[in-house]
Amino acid sequence: MNNVQVGNRGEEIALHFLSKKGYKILEKNFRLRIxxxxxxxxxxxxxxxxxxxxxxxxxxxxxxxxxDFRKRKKILLVAKSYIHMKRLYNVDCRFDIIEVYLGEKKVNHIEGAFCE
Structure with a gap:
C-alpha cells in the first residue's frame, strides 16, 4: 500500500468512525486553493x-x-473560508485530529486538538 492508499483508507475508516459516533458528514476533502x-x-x-x-x-x-504549525494554519484559513461561504457565523466550531493506526486497526479521536 503506497502513501496515497494509506491516506485514502484512513479517511474511509475515519468517516465510518465519525458516522458511528453520531456525526453528520458535511464535506469530504473540502479543497480550496489555500x-x-x-x-x-x-x-x-x-x-x-x-x-x-x-x-x-x-x-x-x-x-x-x-x-504542525504550518498545517494547522492552512486548516484554519480553509475553515474560515468555509464558515464565510456557508454563512455559519454564529455556530460553534472545533478542530480535531483523527489518528488511524492501520496495523493495530485502532482509531484515536483527539477532540479540540488545536484552536484558533
Whole structure:
C-alpha cells in the first residue's frame, strides 16, 4: 500500500468512525486553493473540522505529530473560508485530529486538538 492508499483508507475508516459516533458528514476533502480539510462534520450544533492522519506503524512518529504549525494554519484559513461561504457565523466550531493506526486497526479521536 503506497502513501496515497494509506491516506485514502484512513479517511474511509475515519468517516465510518465519525458516522458511528453520531456525526453528520458535511464535506469530504473540502479543497480550496489555500489548502484542504479532510472531513467537515457536525454534531449537536458544532461544526468539526477534522484532519485525518494514518500510519501503518510508528516509524515516523505519532500521526498527530504531522499536524504542525504550518498545517494547522492552512486548516484554519480553509475553515474560515468555509464558515464565510456557508454563512455559519454564529455556530460553534472545533478542530480535531483523527489518528488511524492501520496495523493495530485502532482509531484515536483527539477532540479540540488545536484552536484558533
Amino acid at each position: 489548502g484542504e480539510i479532510d472531513i467537515i462534520a457536525s454534531k449537536e450544533g458544532c461544526i468539526v473540522f477534522a484532519e485525518v492522519k494514518s500510519r501503518r506503524n510508528l516509524d515516523f512518529g505519532y500521526p498527530c505529530e504531522a499536524v
